[in-house]
Amino acid sequence: MHIPLRRLLQSRSNRLYLRRFQRSLIIVGLGLWLNRLHADVPTGSLSSAKKYYKSLSEKLNYSTPDKVSQTTLTDLAAYLGYTNLTSTNLEYDDPEVLMGLGADRADVLASRFFAPKIMNVKFKEGDKDFRLGWRKLVRLRSQVGSPAKSNSIVAAVILFNTFTSQGAIPFARSNESVNTQVMLLPDPDKIRRPPPQKDNDATMDSAYWLDYQNLSSGGRLGYALNASFDANELSGVGNKDYFVPEGCVACHGLNPQRPLLNFLDTDHWFDRLENDFQKLKDSGLALLFDAGTNDPDSPKYRQAFDIIAKFNLEADKHAKQAQPFHDETLASAKWQELHSTNFAHLPPIQRAIGPSPQWNKNEKNVLNTMNQYCYRCHGTVKFSVFNRTNTFNRRALIVGSLAVNAKVGIKMPPDRDLPDDKREQLVNFFKSFSK
Numbered sequence: 001m002h003i004p005l006r007r008l009l010q011s012r013s014n015r016l017y018l019r020r021f022q023r024s025l026i027i028v029g030l031g032l033w034l035n036r037l038h039a040d041v042p043t044g045s046l047s048s049a050k051k052y053y054k055s056l057s058e059k060l061n062y063s064t065p066d067k068v069s070q071t072t073l074t075d076l077a078a079y080l081g082y083t084n085l086t087s088t089n090l091e092y093d094d095p096e097v098l099m100g101l102g103a104d105r106a107d108v109l110a111s112r113f114f115a116p117k118i119m120n121v122k123f124k125e126g127d128k129d130f131r132l133g134w135r136k137l138v139r140l141r142s143q144v145g146s147p148a149k150s151n152s153i154v155a156a157v158i159l160f161n162t163f164t165s166q167g168a169i170p171f172a173r174s175n176e177s178v179n180t181q182v183m184l185l186p187d188p189d190k191i192r193r194p195p196p197q198k199d200n201d202a203t204m205d206s207a208y209w210l211d212y213q214n215l216s217s218g219g220r221l222g223y224a225l226n227a228s229f230d231a232n233e234l235s236g237v238g239n240k241d242y243f244v245p246e247g248c249v250a251c252h253g254l255n256p257q258r259p260l261l262n263f264l265d266t267d268h269w270f271d272r273l274e275n276d277f278q279k280l281k282d283s284g285l286a287l288l289f290d291a292g293t294n295d296p297d298s299p300k301y302r303q304a305f306d307i308i309a310k311f312n313l314e315a316d317k318h319a320k321q322a323q324p325f326h327d328e329t330l331a332s333a334k335w336q337e338l339h340s341t342n343f344a345h346l347p348p349i350q351r352a353i354g355p356s357p358q359w360n361k362n363e364k365n366v367l368n369t370m371n372q373y374c375y376r377c378h379g380t381v382k383f384s385v386f387n388r389t390n391t392f393n394r395r396a397l398i399v400g401s402l403a404v405n406a407k408v409g410i411k412m413p414p415d416r417d418l419p420d421d422k423r424e425q426l427v428n429f430f431k432s433f434s435k
């Protein structure tokens with residue numbers, strides 16, 4: 001029976017009931033809001049990772065749903081049409097050697113570089129457990145006639161992750177990748193269009209995820225990346241598992257069907273020499289490892305930079321297609337704009353993105369602090385600290401997240417301690433932040 005709302009409200013007991021109902025709605029709402037604030041990098045689960053690999057195998061005809069977990073990077077290379085390329089070659093061969101392997105010189109891109117984003121920043125230079133992070137990226141285009149090609153996969157990006165103690169030479173053969181991340185990239189025409197466009201033929205995600213284990217344990221497919229993004233909240237060394245695909249998508253566009261490639265942010269690597277990594281700076285170790293120097297005017301540096309620029313142009317196209325308005329996409333476009341002819345390091349204030357007003361010179365110290373302590377995640381997770389508007393819109397949340405007694409999950413940053421002077425600087429700024 002339909003009772004008009006007015007009649008319902010006329011009875012006193014009903015009014016009381018409604019008020020109580022309203023109050024409980026507010027409490028549920030508050031709970032949901034707090035829950036929304038819970039700030040671990042999303043991690044996914046083992047069961048969804050298993051399901052994910054089975055469906056990936058079926059959809060892309062990569063191995064079989066039953067056997068896919070037994071595959072190695074050697075199988076992956078064969079899937080892409082590189083039949084003589086083993087996991088060991090991929091991991092240890094010089095980029096120059098790898099780049100000669102395709103039918104066309106452009107088929108393979110390979111580069112080795114400093115990777116502050118994978119480092120456990122809970123430890124500082126000089127600490128016993130301090131390790132530097134290094135990555136090797138290999139982009140293989142699928143060869144004509146390969147199984148990948150006939151299943152609309154045009155390329156794979158393979159990313160090796162290694163760690164060295166201070167003073168050690170990176171990429172030594174004895175120093176294996178702890179786990180190796182992979183994205184398979186479909187033919188752009190087959191990728192689902194963003195709404196409101198409807199395209200019945202396009203049914204592929206913008207990327208598919210795989211994660212391989214270290215060589216000495218067999219190099220087989222694993223379900224998770226073990227990383228330190230929430231290190232300061234965890235006991236022990238501070239690593240935990242980030243499962244495919246949810247744990248990956250979190251920092252690659254936060255959209256399971258339209259994840260994006262992250263460009264290689266050379267500027268950020270050099271920024272960090274000025275704050276956290278002075279000893280690395282003094283050691284003179286090249287951040288673009290293959291350049292052998294940090295001098296942007298040397299020919300070898302330009303060569304190494306050029307390879308990264310080629311990859312970044314592809315990442316830029318991919319991001320624009322997957323999520324044209326994402327902060328990561330804007331930052332990628334900015335890198336393109338700044339580095340089309342200039343290979344030198346440019347400071348954070350010149351890399352501001354988003355609608356005006358953008359960060360201005362008077363605010364550069366605040367941006368520098370956020371670049372050091374927040375950008376690891378807030379280049380891609382939820383908002384970029386380089387986008388002044390998106391940061392302004394969160395000013396109250398930021399002040400809350402910086403409270404010394406904020407709860408685990410809300411407290412920022414989750415991966416390290418924030419020094420008191422930096423906390424004060426940010427809190428003071430954001431309390432009186434105006435447009």
Ligand code: HEC
Binds near residue numbers: 181224244247263
């Ligand atoms: C905390 C954020 C974060 C998480 C979680 C993450 N990535 Fe990434 N990923 C990045 C960033 C940033 C880069 C760019 C390289 C760099 O800055 O070192 C990157 C680069 C990559 C690349 C090279 C291609 C590219 O986009 O540049 C691959 C492949 C990759 N990630 C795979 C994965 C996989 C697989 C997972 C999950 C198991 C994962 N990522 C989880 C942030 C993340």
Ligand code: HEC
Binds near residue numbers: 378
């Ligand atoms: C290691 C990763 C990491 C670092 C570093 C980090 N954050 Fe976060 N932050 C997160 C994650 C993950 C979330 C939650 C996203 C979600 O709710 O899905 C988050 C959420 C937030 C939110 C809430 C955003 C919203 O729209 O709900 C704010 C504000 C925030 N962080 C501020 C900061 C500030 C300020 C810093 C630096 C002082 C910082 N964070 C450093 C991972 C990080």
